[in-house]
Amino acid sequence: MGQIEVFSPAKINLFLSVLGRMENGFHELVSLVAPVDFGDTLRIEVEEASEAGVELTCSDASLPTDGRNLAYAAAEGFLLRSGLGWRVRIHLEKRIPHGAGLGGGSSNASAVLKGLSKLAAEVGQLGLSRGEQMELAAELGSDCPLFLEAKPVVMRGRGERLSKVSDGALSGLAGREVILFKPSFSIGTAWAYGALAATAGAYDSREWAEGRLREWEEGDLSLESLLHNSFEGPVFGKFEALPLLFRELGDNDLSCLMSGSGSCCFALVSSEKSGVELESIVKEAWGKRAFVQRARIIG
Numbered sequence: 663m664g665q666i667e668v669f670s671p672a673k674i675n676l677f678l679s680v681l682g683r684m685e686n687g688f689h690e691l692v693s694l695v696a697p698v699d700f701g702d703t704l705r706i707e708v709e710e711a712s713e714a715g716v717e718l719t720c721s722d723a724s725l726p727t728d729g730r731n732l733a734y735a736a737a738e739g740f741l742l743r744s745g746l747g748w749r750v751r752i753h754l755e756k757r758i759p760h761g762a763g764l765g766g767g768s769s770n771a772s773a774v775l776k777g778l779s780k781l782a783a784e785v786g787q788l789g790l791s792r793g794e795q796m797e798l799a800a801e802l803g804s805d806c807p808l809f810l811e812a813k814p815v816v817m818r819g820r821g822e823r824l825s826k827v828s829d830g831a832l833s834g835l836a837g838r839e840v841i842l843f844k845p846s847f848s849i850g851t852a853w854a855y856g857a858l859a860a861t862a863g864a865y866d867s868r869e870w871a872e873g874r875l876r877e878w879e880e881g882d883l884s885l886e887s888l889l890h891n892s893f894e895g896p897v898f899g900k901f902e903a904l905p906l907l908f909r910e911l912g913d914n915d916l917s918c919l920m921s922g923s924g925s926c927c928f929a930l931v932s933s934e935k936s937g938v939e940l941e942s943i944v945k946e947a948w949g950k951r952a953f954v955q956r957a958r959i960i961g
Contacts, residue, residue: 663709663748664781670773671701671960672764673808674840674921674928676885677878679871680858680892688804688820689855692871694827694878694888695805696814696835698957700842702770703755704733706777711749714741722756732771732802739798740778744789750778759953761848763922765805772799772809805922813961816875831879836961838885841937843944844926844953845903854923857896864895886917886930893923901925907947916940926953 677694684690716737718727729735737750752774758766775795782789790798792810799806804821814835816825827835858864874890877883897920898905904920904927911918911929916936918929931937941954 664784665705665707666777666781668704668706668773668777669701670704670758670766670769671697671699671809672758672766672769672842672957673697673805674764674842674919674959675891676814676835676919677871677875677888678891678893678922679866679874680864681868681871682865683859684820686820689858690819691804691817691821692866692868692875693817693821694814694875695808695817697769697809697812697960698840698842699960700757700955700957702757702766702773704770704773704777705753705755706774706781707751708748708778708781711747714747715749716741717749717751718754719752720754720756722754722760725754725756725760732767732806733774736771736774736798736802736806737778739802740775740790743794743798744778744782744787746782746787746789759844759848759926761850762844762926762953763849763920763924764842764926765809765922768803768805769809771802771806775799776810814959828879830881832961834885835959838959839931839937840928840957840959841931841940842921842926842928842953842955842957843940843948845901845948846951847901847925849897849901849924851923854893854897857900858893861896861899864892866892889917889919889930891920891922894920897924903948907944910943910947911940914939914943 679692681690718734779789800822878888920927
């Protein structure tokens with residue numbers, strides 16, 4: 663009946679400030695998040711069926727293809743809320759490493775919601791409104807709503823409250839080149855939050871976090887100076903390969919940050935020479951199994 667191919671971008675946290683734990687058990691965040699032009703691809707096919715259902719295949723055999731996969735859960739949620747009697751078949755071509763802090767699973771879920779909504783519109787069905795997509799995305803995961811936007815945003819709360827970035831600040835982000843690099847090991851999000859909670863003084867104050875973002879948006883603070891991630895303290899304390907490499911990259915005048923709860927990191931690069939130097943340093947420090955990928959911020 664219909665098919666579509668959807669790009670599912672990775673994201674980086676250019677500023678990630680954890681303010682503390684809320685009454686609902688989630689941690690409160692203030693974060694500047696940007697999608698990049700590197701990511702996964704989903705091919706989605708739908709057809710009318712006597713009984714609605716979802717089938718998912720994936721190029722990465724280590725990932726689940728049932729309700730534990732957010733792409734599958736997003737399709738199920740879409741069918742349940744829309745009432746459409748569709749058989750949905752999804753193939754996920756996976757490139758974003760998992761356990762990296764790049765939001766791959768959340769991005770896949772939002773890509774499914776966008777893809778199914780477009781297919782519904784093409785055949786004259788209602789599908790889900792923008793508001794309904796945002797609501798379902800927030801239920802699926804804290805990072806999912808940000809991927810329904812196609813540009814950098816500031817997220818607050820547990821990630822469900824999104825704010826636009828000023829046009830002036832946005833123009834300085836769009837097209838900015840970064841290099842993503844990840845060691846062979848991953849870091850569990852639950853472990854990272856637990857380690858952060860157990861670290862005295864690890865939470866940032868709201869006034870400090872909002873002040874830093876405001877300074878950057880008003881042009882009084884460079885992007886390089888804005889870079890901050892609350893998770894780096896506890897994560898770097900356990901995984902010494904990360905701070906050792908960061909010190910070496912800093913000696914080469916490269917501005918680096920860990921994305922999300924890790925273990926993927928990124929560096930802002932301003933020239934071909936600095937990009938080549940970074941790739942060489944990462945490979946020498948972490949070996950051939952290290953993930954290294956050039957990308958640009960989507961704006």
